[in-house]
Amino acid sequence: MIKHSGKHYAQIIGSDVDYLLSVLENEIDDKSMLAQVNQSLKQLADVKFALDESSIVAVTDHKGKIEYVNDKFCEISKYNRDELLGKDHRIINSGHHGREFFRELWEVITAGEVWRGEVKNRAKDGSFYWVNTTIVPFLDEAGKPYQYLAIRSEVTQRKRAEQELKEMMVKVIEIQEDERKRISRELHDGIGQGLFSLLIRLDRLISDHNGLTELTALRSDVSGMMEDIRGLAWELRPSVLDDLGVVPAIRTYTDNYSQHFGIRVQLHCNLKSRLGIMKETAIYRVIQEALTNIAKYADVAEAEVMIEELPRKVVIRIVDGGHGFIASEAQRGVGLFSMEERARSIGGQLDITSQLGKGTAVQLVVPKEASKYQSSDAT
Missing domain, CATH: 3.30.565.10 (Histidine kinase-like ATPase, C-terminal domain)
Incomplete structure (x- = not known):
């Protein structure tokens, strides 16, 4: 297996296809096999080009040291390539995620499994950005990761919109509860007190008219209305x-x-x-x-x-x-x-x-x- 240093890694991700083909033409006599290799390498170069055009890409070694970043990574992080190569991703750590977050991430990828999630990073100028991230481990013959490919897409605008929506929902809930409180107070202190005053007057009338049946029935209705009003006020918001x-x-x-x-x-x-x-x-x-x-x-x-x-x-x-x-x-x-x-x-x-x-x-x-x-x- 040919080993490459991090310094030269930027030249081996699909960028030397023409050179590799010229070498292989001298090494492979089978024209059919050479054509297949030619097609496969060109497809690899096309996939790499599409990935670089659409996504933020980085490759790290098994310890997390950055070996390759594409132009979009440099663009969004505002670091140039030389400032990133050989470093780890702590260089763009925003401090938003706790140690447990990264511990769980490393447990997943070192076990050879793919990790997916959203990460908040800090650019060189101090600004923050969010990326939807997929980290794919590359495994050696023993099944151990020797390299990690991270493919990211920026989701800062969506996260900002989500945050604004959450803040708006908080305001809506606050306004709703304030209205519930106001109406509940008005029911209890306004209508409820009015009905209580009416009840007292009915008690006087009943006393003056020797328990007139119609007044007694009316008093029972008013008393029931008071209970309903109290129950409604409680349902809206208990004081x-x-x-x-x-x-x-x-x-x-x-x-x-x-x-x-x-x-x-x-x-x-x-x-x-x-x-x-x-x-x-x-x-x-x-x-x-x-x-x-x-x-x-x-x-x-x-x-x-x-x-x-x-x-x-x-x-x-x-x-x-x-x-x-x-x-x-x-x-x-x-x-x-x-x-x-x-x-x-x-x-x-x-x-x-x-x-x-x-x-x-x-x-x-x-x-x-x-x-x-x-x-x-x-x-």
């Missing part, structure tokens, strides 16, 4: 959520839920700290939506809600042992979309698992540190 936090709000909600639907809810909670109104609201809404779905579809007499506070995150699980569903066949409704968006808005992660006849589990993981989506990543 206890803002005043005391998510734990009292969930306790009250699950008590009311059990009374209304006849489904007993086992609540296990060790959350002691306040997380901020955005995160607490997201937790409340996800639990609310998950329990609503249980009441609609699960056909169970019992459900379980767990809120576990860990050092760096809070894990919320809503579990039932009901009908379940097949994830690939389930339709994505407004409720699921709402839960997913609320999780994203706080930098959380939502996972839903289900099996037919065995029930469904909804898990929300909420980081206790500040959300990534509250600051710009795609710069």
